[in-house]
Amino acid sequence: MSRVKLLDREFELSIPEEKLLKAVDQIAEKMNRDLEGKNPLMICVLNGSFMFASDLMKRIDVPCEISFVKLSSYEGTGTTGKIKQLIGLNEDIKGRTVVLLEDIVDTGLTIANTVKQVSEMGPAEVKVATLLFKPEACKKEVTLDYVGLEIPNDFIVGYGLDYDGYGRNLKNIYTVVE
Numbered sequence: 523m524s525r526v527k528l529l530d531r532e533f534e535l536s537i538p539e540e541k542l543l544k545a546v547d548q549i550a551e552k553m554n555r556d557l558e559g560k561n562p563l564m565i566c567v568l569n570g571s572f573m574f575a576s577d578l579m580k581r582i583d584v585p586c587e588i589s590f591v592k593l594s595s596y597e598g599t600g601t602t603g604k605i606k607q608l609i610g611l612n613e614d615i616k617g618r619t620v621v622l623l624e625d626i627v628d629t630g631l632t633i634a635n636t637v638k639q640v641s642e643m644g645p646a647e648v649k650v651a652t653l654l655f656k657p658e659a660c661k662k663e664v665t666l667d668y669v670g671l672e673i674p675n676d677f678i679v680g681y682g683l684d685y686d687g688y689g690r691n692l693k694n695i696y697t698v699v700e
């Protein structure tokens with residue numbers, strides 16, 4: 523499929539599955555070297571990261587655990603403005619190596635907020651892995667320890683990412699046709 527229609531928009535193929543899986547392979551290889559002996563807790567930030575997390579975990583061969591979190595749609599008001607609360611993390615992460623698994627870093631606000639909330643729970647270290655990164659869109663200073671692919675600042679769907687709820691099931695990534 524070189525084009526798909528979701529709701530009112532057309533999307534064209536931009537990153538085929540093979541290229542995504544090669545990027546996942548590279549992240550996994552690096553993690554297997556870095557995380558040896560650290561007993562990391564992987565944290566999959568739902569919803570978009572489920573496919574990346576699933577393919578990545580199959581390639582990780584150091585002992586590790588995985589947990590799944592969401593950012594609430596409710597926005598609480600913090601000192602720095604509106605922040606979404608992290609929900610679903612029931613593990614005690616004190617003293618542990620935590621690796622956040624993100625589908626995409628766009629403006630960087632979501633990952634910066636997530637890193638902040640997780641850091642406040644006392645882990646030994648927090649690492650960030652993102653399959654996709656839009657450098658031109660990023661407004662926050664965040665350390666990305668593992669980046670699969672850098673991509674242009676265009677709206678995409680597929681491989682977990684959605685347009686208004688649709689397209690998460692697509693195995694390739696597609697870019698909106700303007």
Ligand code: IMP
Pocket residue numbers: 570624625626627628629630631632633676677678679683684685
């Ligand atoms: P950020 O806070 O701007 O970095 O955006 C993070 C979240 O926005 C991601 O976890 C995605 O859920 C969503 N997002 C960002 N860019 C796209 C895109 O191109 N397509 C679909 N969802 C996106």
